[in-house]
Amino acid sequence: MFNTLFLPELREMLASSNRAELEEFCQTLNAGRTAEFMEGLANEEVWQVLQFAPANRRAEIFGYFEHERQVAMLETHEPREAAELIEQMPADDRVDLIQDLTSDRVALVLPLLPIGVRRDIQRLQSYQDGTAGALMTSEVAMLEEHMTVKDALDQLGRQSSELETIYYLYVVDTNNLLCGIVSTRQLVSSLKHPGLTLGEIMESDVVAVLVSDDQETVAEKVERYNLLAIPVVDTGRQLLGIITHDDVIDVVREELAEDAQRIAAVEPLEDNFLRVGLWTLCWKRGLWLTILFFAALLTAFALRHYEADLEKYAWLVWFIPLIISAGGNSGSQSATLVITAMTSGEVRFRDWPVVLRREIIVSLGLGSFLAMIGFSVALFIAPSIRDACVIPSTLLLVIVCGCLCGATLPIAFKRLGLDPAMMSNPFVAGIVDIMGIVIYINIARLLIA
Amino acid sequence: MFNTLFLPELREMLASSNRAELEEFCQTLNAGRTAEFMEGLANEEVWQVLQFAPANRRAEIFGYFEHERQVAMLETHEPREAAELIEQMPADDRVDLIQDLTSDRVALVLPLLPIGVRRDIQRLQSYQDGTAGALMTSEVAMLEEHMTVKDALDQLGRQSSELETIYYLYVVDTNNLLCGIVSTRQLVSSLKHPGLTLGEIMESDVVAVLVSDDQETVAEKVERYNLLAIPVVDTGRQLLGIITHDDVIDVVREELAEDAQRIAAVEPLEDNFLRVGLWTLCWKRGLWLTILFFAALLTAFALRHYEADLEKYAWLVWFIPLIISAGGNSGSQSATLVITAMTSGEVRFRDWPVVLRREIIVSLGLGSFLAMIGFSVALFIAPSIRDACVIPSTLLLVIVCGCLCGATLPIAFKRLGLDPAMMSNPFVAGIVDIMGIVIYINIARLLIA
Incomplete structure (x- = not known):
């Protein structure tokens, strides 16, 4: 109805x-x-x-x-x-x-x-x-070792409306120390022997998290061991509560959204986008925007340094944004791919030679293709064919360098114990911009002079 | 041991x-x-x-x-x-x-x-x-309505090792049509009345997905209703299988990683980063890189159009990368924040006036701050104080425009039924680059001339 x-x-x-x-x-x-x-x-x-x-x-x-x-x-x-x-x-x-x-x-x-x-x-x-303690709930089925399967099931039936999950029973001793776990699955399949005690059927090797553990650790363990809930203990292994699978999905969502924000150079908001204060928002965005701004200021000084060249060959100026953006875009593609692959566990530190080899091949391919397009446009704009060659040569080199920076910096940062998502994109952008200009003018000097 | x-x-x-x-x-x-x-x-x-x-x-x-x-x-x-x-x-x-x-x-x-x-x-x-059918498993506890609580529990005990989850029993009629659901929790708490039938305790309003539904729909329903597993049915409501919570976490991870890749203008890989073929990788990256490249080519033509101005005021050239990157960075921050907020359901279409109002305030704040830094640098480089004013005015305007583009385009794309993550960053980058140059030169003409 x-x-x-x-x-x-x-x-x-x-x-x-x-x-x-x-x-x-x-x-x-x-x-x-x-x-x-x-x-x-x-x-x-x-x-x-x-x-x-x-x-x-x-x-x-x-x-x-x-x-x-x-x-x-x-x-x-x-x-x-x-x-x-x-x-x-x-x-x-x-x-x-x-x-x-x-x-x-x-x-x-x-x-x-x-x-x-x-x-x-x-x-x-x-x-x-952000810790396991803040995620856990205290309503957990704690039973004692000597209880029989039948009694446990009866007690579960009485308590079930109060418990957040009834799919694991945690076996504790008289001091509330966690000594084992019985899944409802085990309980139900032991029903033919109702006199067995929990101590006899429990698994004593319990995967648990410390109350002070980071929420990422919690999500990682729940995913690795395919759990419906994970017990939270203190350093003395006293059972304090459990974290259920639905909270873990929320953690995964939060962590991945934070990654995406870090990749775009925003400090993670840690709150609803529409509710976070405007000052906080300014601060979390302004911090990285200012760092990036100073990096970009270097390009102004670099260009000033090359003043004479730029005045002599004014047409070179027209391609500056194109070259910088080609390097930046290919670099941020590489960085994002490597960062997401590291988050999902597909790429580890030991894989860096493979990543590098593959990036070199891919960037040569992409660089050559874009260089060809750039060349055909430059032919119309540059004074001579020889001059036009500056554009494709620069594009190829900048794209290869951009991809290599983008792919290796996150791995290096992770190795140094830094968050790859936080540090890499600003660095890639800054490095590739200034590198692009230096490469551009030097190739121009070499080919035109 | x-x-x-x-x-x-x-x-x-x-x-x-x-x-x-x-x-x-x-x-x-x-x-x-x-x-x-x-x-x-x-x-x-x-x-x-x-x-x-x-x-x-x-x-x-x-x-x-x-x-x-x-x-x-x-x-x-x-x-x-x-x-x-x-x-x-x-x-x-x-x-x-x-x-x-x-x-x-x-x-x-x-x-x-x-x-x-x-x-x-x-x-x-x-x-x-990518459909529910590809995620589901066929090992599901299907029982009939007239079965009693006690018999159901016994049968569950016998089958439990073969079933992927025993936490929901699905009640089907003789044609395998799904007519209800009983959670093990309900079963256990009904143990005091072992003669009740499943038909009497079942919930007949079952949340299910169609076998052809997209995996995002599956994840969304499982999360919304806090389920451990969701039944998969065909259009005739015949029960085909179930999808369990661990597969849902994988879907969430996959979808969010794809979002991050789309934001960086890479077609989602849909495979392990180290295993995906190099041709595929080139194609998935090259597609967007080429589109972005053509957008950036427009900047070359725009600069050529302003040739006379640039030759007269050569120092203007030095700030071109700075202005473009300030606009691009603030735009991609806004776009990423709005995209992640839409993915997590924090922002919907009806929220666009709020988003816009907040973006205007934040971008005015960020823009003024960076404009001040830009101004103090320009004072040293520009020929006069009046000339130097070009830089802060341009920065403020470009940053405000960048943020507004970044914030509104994803919402607009979503409204048009397009994927906001896929379309927005290339668009933002392209639009902001060309806009930056037009704003820059026109402000220069206005102030210097």
Whole structure:
């Protein structure tokens, strides 16, 4: 019935307080789709509809709204109901929300939460952004070694609505130290022997991350071992929480978007593009723009240095932007390809001779082709055929140099422990620009003089 | 014990055919870590070790080796054992492997597989790359509506080793039409009522993708609804397979790397950077490089057009690269920020007025700052203070125009149904270069003349 449901019908249900239909609406669909159907409602209407869902379902549906809408809904609604909803949310998500509420609102809502939830929020808030601690949720199935398969399954059944994932059970000792892991898959396939204990079927070699580990490390391990969730421990191997696969996708997205921004010489924003402050935006862009500007200033001094040549052969000037952009574009292609290949693990340091050999061949090919086009244009503009030869020779050399710079600098930076994405494009651009001019004028002197 | 295990010890176990220890080595650890410990072994040694694992565990460990190594191992080993391993692998992974084996090898190995597996491989191979069909695996838990919770759990226990994921059960009718979904979570929490049927607890509003859907659609739905796996159906809603979350992470990685490549004006490689053919590489880079080259040629004609001005005020020439690069860099910053924000869903078409307003403010700020630096340098180089004013005025205008082009073109392209990442950077570069020169000379004429 709900595939054809429209906003007016939902509003009508609300107006007539049609309890049965509203309850059905909140329960029958996938929670994400229920949220989508409500997108057109005003915030207070959404609150009214949500009253017809049981508390945990209410939080689940709420979790599918956009972050901005969640904040707005919690900011303006009656504090007690807002607190109830927050209590039911996954531990990691509610911390993210509370961080974006105004401090007045937090002061109003926080005291309405049970002391245990409050402590949990404080604890999770204390971890630094970008670390495993900031990503994890504290709702995790911790069971003891001597528990039987049957008892574990029963307990899981009782707790399942509170846990973020029930697909791994973590076996801990009396000090909460992580000693093993049992997947629900193992549990289910051990059902024919319900008397087995978790200690007997668990895998004791658990892949885990430290609470202080970088989020990139988390993503890397989850991907390498194909996990649905990864446990987070402290240095004493006490189990603190887990990070689930959906948070890992977010990390991958964030890291790759940051890479793309670094390649274009922007300090990663680390916030929504439309929400980040204009001062911050100026600063994060201005920093690299200024560095690049100083690099480009060198070209002005180089050209001034070649003043005499440029006045004698005025037509050389017309090709300056062409030569610089050909070098810059081919260099940034190489740099981007090498950086993305290194991020995905396709290229490592030991591969540099292969990369170099391939770049030389490709750049000779590309350079020769563009040199031919450049030559045919130069024939019309340059005073003689011999003079026109300056253009193709320069183009070929600049493109080969541009590609080699673009391909090797990221590898070198990575080797030096620097972020290849951050350092390479500004460097490539700066080096190739100035190199282009020096090559150009010197070839001109050689051929024309 | 195995955390301190080194290669020599593993080799010693092999030399002495220490069955008990080798069996323990294959079984105790996480399969991914077992594979890591064997990384230093030669291919034939790995085969020897794998003989001590049960068939399905063997395939699981094998699945963690790098793709190239898997291909090499299957290419050279005794065909019967290779076929046995392939039979045990997840349906989607084995298709990817078989595609990279030589045709001679495929002809040798394929006939050794059971007819069912062979058909399955052929069926999965028939789907086009980049579609849901090419990502899916056919091993999915399909159960019938009238089955009870208890029976479902029992059957799951028996089949669990063959299924890629046991976290969702798909409920189908007698024609294999998808009619509902039960998560293992629901199953486990319904254990207190073991007589309930799947039909009674299932969610009938199933989020699914069409077999012909693009892989981006798949990733988007899995992320939006926080799924562990998504069912793949044909247009008649017959269940064909599922796509699991680990394949979705790969898609996200691939799509974002392609975006980064498109931003740098390279046609996405769609293959490993080191393995892609040199001709293909030349073509994928040359295409855009040539288009950009023709755009840059326009600058040569523009400069030629302004020949008289440039000869009169020779010092103007020195700042040409600086002005072009300032415009280009700020434009590519804006374009990259808008493109990554659109990919992550932070910016939509309706946001363009906000984006524009923010870009104007930021570019005025950045432009003024760089204009000041440019002015102080120009004071030393230009013949008079009035002449020097050409540089800051031009810089400010070029940077503002560059940012506006960079920010609005991706949004416009997206609106026109084109890929913003593909079209924008070449366009921005081309437009900003030529615009920079026209602005520069005209401001010079205005101020100096």
